[in-house]
Amino acid sequence: MASSNYSYEYFNVTFPSEYVAQVEIDRPKKLNAFIDQMWINIGHIFRQLSVDPDVRVVILTAAGDRAFTAGLDVQAASESGALSDRSATDPARKALKLRRHIQEFQDDISAIEKCEKPVIAVLHGVSYGLAIDMTTCADIRLCTKDVRFSVKEVDVGLAADIGTLTRLPKAQLPMSFIKDVCLSAREFYAEEALKVGFVSAVYETKAVALEKALGMAKLIASKGPVAVQTTKEVINYSRDHSTLDGLNYIKIMNAAALQTKDVEDAIMSGLQKRKPRFAKL
Amino acid sequence: MASSNYSYEYFNVTFPSEYVAQVEIDRPKKLNAFIDQMWINIGHIFRQLSVDPDVRVVILTAAGDRAFTAGLDVQAASESGALSDRSATDPARKALKLRRHIQEFQDDISAIEKCEKPVIAVLHGVSYGLAIDMTTCADIRLCTKDVRFSVKEVDVGLAADIGTLTRLPKAQLPMSFIKDVCLSAREFYAEEALKVGFVSAVYETKAVALEKALGMAKLIASKGPVAVQTTKEVINYSRDHSTLDGLNYIKIMNAAALQTKDVEDAIMSGLQKRKPRFAKL
Amino acid sequence: MASSNYSYEYFNVTFPSEYVAQVEIDRPKKLNAFIDQMWINIGHIFRQLSVDPDVRVVILTAAGDRAFTAGLDVQAASESGALSDRSATDPARKALKLRRHIQEFQDDISAIEKCEKPVIAVLHGVSYGLAIDMTTCADIRLCTKDVRFSVKEVDVGLAADIGTLTRLPKAQLPMSFIKDVCLSAREFYAEEALKVGFVSAVYETKAVALEKALGMAKLIASKGPVAVQTTKEVINYSRDHSTLDGLNYIKIMNAAALQTKDVEDAIMSGLQKRKPRFAKL
């Protein structure tokens, strides 16, 4: 699919390899900080990728050397956004408006998690606030040596509400670490992120990290796409359900998924020592 | 608030810095082993701290060099407690009494977890049984190099029922490790505890560990208190609910919390390059 | 109990020490790959061990130097099993048959998890597919240096449906790691498995690993059996329920379990500095 279908002011969507899409946040002069239009756009992009038959894996990265993202553009938000809305004076009515606003914001970021295809995030430099919200939606996280993570929100007097406080625990890291970084907003770096398992690997530079991510993406893209998407769906489901529910769910999903021709193709290819080619979804 | 309001025989409650409270278990001659009165007292203390407007963070430590606590004072328990009760001869009636007794004991220890303010535990020396029950209720765990942890209960023929078996899994450590130490009652030490994430950091001595804990407490106490308490509440909620429920919960909570003046103060202070001062809760 | 009661073509069940059973998968010429009969047998074996009063701990291992298991014997499965069934042409009817087939397969493997006694798995060499399904049912995982793990299923075009996708997250390893290995089917080795906590320890050789496992098994077998089984049950329950539910569950279980004579025996033995002997269950 031509990238022209994915044309956005602050995002570059490219296709570095067959079945692999790459989404690059592109507002480097502002440390890739997010204005409202950007989170709306990222929602659109991932909803589109989710059903694009030419895409089997997505890489999420950001332009420039200095930052994956510094998070929400607080200055812009305080000038124009919901936080600065003065129209509702009754706290209960204001609460209602805030609920709707947060819901929309969450929905757009959650589109990354709901994307049917695996998402690999490559983090570098300043990776604050929204960086954590977005990449806890990704399936796999890689980073560079110079990364500087922070669950920044308490520093501006608010609790992170776009996903971090819910999804960081679901990333299954030690709770003592999660509470530490979320309650203090302190920075943490590549080594600690690797030790606790927030990232799966650390690379010397962004270039190397992207290359490794692409290799990983190609590998995943070479597998049966029915199997890959079922695998993602079932792991996410299992995270939020009991063991028994999880076992039942994969049973129901595979009752259809096992009827794919991919299994036959994979086994035949294995016997014939050649690489299988799987049909588009 | 004067510490005189927190006067207990086996606990010292002090205020080493503005908004920081420190609770010290103080029965060092008996390795800080717990008698009934002590777990009742610790429940009282943490319920009080939870609503004390002068407290924003709590440190939990223990007196003496040898032990955080050796756990339940088994000798005392076998002489006077529920275990030694011979009044009920019918096993079903005895079961009912035991349920009530365990419930009360659990409630007092759970007060540490329910405390609205973050709790940092500093463990040293012998840290057996109840030490794990209590500190899995804390938000952040630090320890000294000489710490000796043990989920000791199976050694006296019983399963840990004051929280360890439930909260150790919720601390999100590898299950293979959790099963290993809970089923065997073997000791484990600082290095392993750090590797699996049971503690966030290990320090040379108790003095250093307490100093680091105090630094961490001051840092957290300097953040907007609405944001900090909301953060703790939402992480705990998310641990026990699905991703969707967690996202909804922070949305509902922040609909009120975002209306705090703290956000405005924090942003203004940021622009003016000064430290914000947040009003009491 | 004589091992003659546990007589199966592809499994050796032995009793290397009092109260310790050892189950050895024995089809080394085929890398211990599983044919239908084998997973049915393993279900039987673990249901039997679960209620055998002479067993308090189980070790799960495999014969030969090369593999714990290469997983499902795909060739055999494609010739005779449910996957190759051509009798149902309607996809909905085929789905129904597949559901029943998967359910039976899952039930037999789940017998390992449901076994009331702790299970220690010792993995070595090729440990693919079903190796992960089975050992995520175990309580404690140990491995050798030469182990080669792979969640192999996507390589043959299908999603793992016998438990891995559900139980690997429940093993509480970092999600980024879990997604990585499940989506790519890449191999991972002892060091990474230890780092993320999939295994608790790595040993030089299978012989050493088995010796260590036996030591661990003996230690656990020496504890009060009521306490040990309650501990296993409550941790498993807590994994799938909220903190409050977990606390309530141990309360209800211990209302009966605390009435065991084992507690008295353990305390008496402690005072008399001798090893307690606990009655059979």
Next chain:
Amino acid sequence: MASSNYSYEYFNVTFPSEYVAQVEIDRPKKLNAFIDQMWINIGHIFRQLSVDPDVRVVILTAAGDRAFTAGLDVQAASESGALSDRSATDPARKALKLRRHIQEFQDDISAIEKCEKPVIAVLHGVSYGLAIDMTTCADIRLCTKDVRFSVKEVDVGLAADIGTLTRLPKAQLPMSFIKDVCLSAREFYAEEALKVGFVSAVYETKAVALEKALGMAKLIASKGPVAVQTTKEVINYSRDHSTLDGLNYIKIMNAAALQTKDVEDAIMSGLQKRKPRFAKL
């Protein structure tokens, strides 16, 4: 708000009283059977009503004397819809497409349930299939004496997948009744529907039923809108969560909602024996 903003081919949206909107399904020649465009439209309409400050209650009804709706227009669906799609031959790939299709369909119908404002459904005549899917999303159901209900789906060889099988149990009717009508597709009528509680009241004619619905809508619209919307949200939440979770949820919601000026206004009006006027949301 002018109804011109709600202009759809097969729906009439009117405002019969202040703060009350009425949505009328309008394809009476085809017994108000649904084609694809219609369920997409109904999703739009209810998402709009949900945030329309001029709307506090919604009535859902249908044009003509013969039917609320005969359900999905099966003929149209078999010609153009997802069911007739022949492009995917692999059952696993077809399953994926069907999942996406069902999801979209469900999302549009769920918009009725997610509407922040109470929805009162008035059913008459033929009320088959989708009639149940849609009105189990409503808060209150009324009907006429001539109504003919049927969970029709098994009659065309499929299980109802747009909500009935999930939401009919959540309507808290006796299970024996629910199973009976869902498994047999038999018709049931006003009297039985009233007896089991599927509808709250039965009226002689559609005109009377609509008049009663309007009276009910006016009554609800006269109450504090913060209170009404919070009430709807909390009941829906409680239906899907434990008692403890429900109590906690209303606590968190009311912490903001109780700060509304409506409470003061209501109490003042009560003392002054006049009707309160509540500000728009």
Next chain:
Amino acid sequence: MASSNYSYEYFNVTFPSEYVAQVEIDRPKKLNAFIDQMWINIGHIFRQLSVDPDVRVVILTAAGDRAFTAGLDVQAASESGALSDRSATDPARKALKLRRHIQEFQDDISAIEKCEKPVIAVLHGVSYGLAIDMTTCADIRLCTKDVRFSVKEVDVGLAADIGTLTRLPKAQLPMSFIKDVCLSAREFYAEEALKVGFVSAVYETKAVALEKALGMAKLIASKGPVAVQTTKEVINYSRDHSTLDGLNYIKIMNAAALQTKDVEDAIMSGLQKRKPRFAKL
């Protein structure tokens, strides 16, 4: 146990028959409306009854002819309570205080539900607001012909937060009815309450209703107390958990409860055609 131990200004606690306690709300001049002290007292009373060995069943009723209770004494609440607190001006800080206040209020009312012994509520006359909160905590509800129920809260601009919105759905009444009465605050009467199942029976007068309640209480009190309390606990648990969890829970509870001598006594008494006498709990 002498009723002197249950001495409260606005409650009469009596013991009309062996093992039966009766709690009477006693502020009839104010239609038994609740001031703060009263809900704190009712919490105390039910916690005490819960563990009182002389009590096996509790009847909840109210003094005077006109009302069970008119609900919260709104005038008193607006003068002194949390709603009128003007000390916190920041909406977020006020929200925190409100959360604590609601929590305490909920806890005291929930004591009725948590009481280990069955509670039978007898409602008459005006039964508004708190009347529903309290009696949805009871196990069995009876009423008189003159009863006037109302979920009154939206009439004063607020959503019911002491339990009604959560527990009325858990009473398993048709949702269409629940939404109707909660959203409109309309009154409903004995006949409708009986039809939907909110009450189990309607009696001509309060005197008759109390007599019937006493008969029911005596009957329950004559059964094995272990069995009765286990029954209550398991039904409440099952309401909030899955079928599988419920089955497991009764299994665990009965593992202790079945060891009661009551079973033997009951069977022996049956054979000897005499009434069994069960030992105190």
Next chain:
Amino acid sequence: MASSNYSYEYFNVTFPSEYVAQVEIDRPKKLNAFIDQMWINIGHIFRQLSVDPDVRVVILTAAGDRAFTAGLDVQAASESGALSDRSATDPARKALKLRRHIQEFQDDISAIEKCEKPVIAVLHGVSYGLAIDMTTCADIRLCTKDVRFSVKEVDVGLAADIGTLTRLPKAQLPMSFIKDVCLSAREFYAEEALKVGFVSAVYETKAVALEKALGMAKLIASKGPVAVQTTKEVINYSRDHSTLDGLNYIKIMNAAALQTKDVEDAIMSGLQKRKPRFAKL
């Protein structure tokens, strides 16, 4: 399938119509009271029916005029069963044995609920204890005018542990009724059972009830079997899960089920005004 495959001492399994099986409890001289062998047999029967391609609906009834069943044969149980086991003297060890025993008993009765095919229960005469356990596992309950229901267990000093306390609430009857009959063991009759929805219909005699049940069974058996079984499965799933989970589940199941030829057949038959014939499962 010949009924000879279903040969049991105390059960008659017949096939009164194509695709309809009838299971008759047959120990009328003892009021169809259950001895151990009988609940083991009923488990076998329903597991067999569940996968029998010649069966689409099951009717459950009992021989003789006097009773559906009087429940457990208490005399037999007290002589030989788990309750009378004197081998374990330690209450904790006895609890373990009781847990296993209850589990097995529950599993066999749960086989009625797990049966993939709809089960219609026809109750008459004495229907005590196990009668409720078994028929709350059925999908639809019918009864005769002379039926006498009782949740009898508290009368013999124990709480019902084979399913009633969990499944009666899941039958979605008013809680006040459920508590009333479970706590008091009082009898209730056809009229009340119909009013609260425990049964869907009451018939004059057993003969008439069976005839009506057969008509209902034939009607269900004439529908697409994929649709019918999916419908049963999804309603049962929805009962125990949130609305969102339920919607997702039917989506996943129908992704396979909608690919059935039955839909095409049903639509074609509809157009051609003839009755469809659906292939066996």
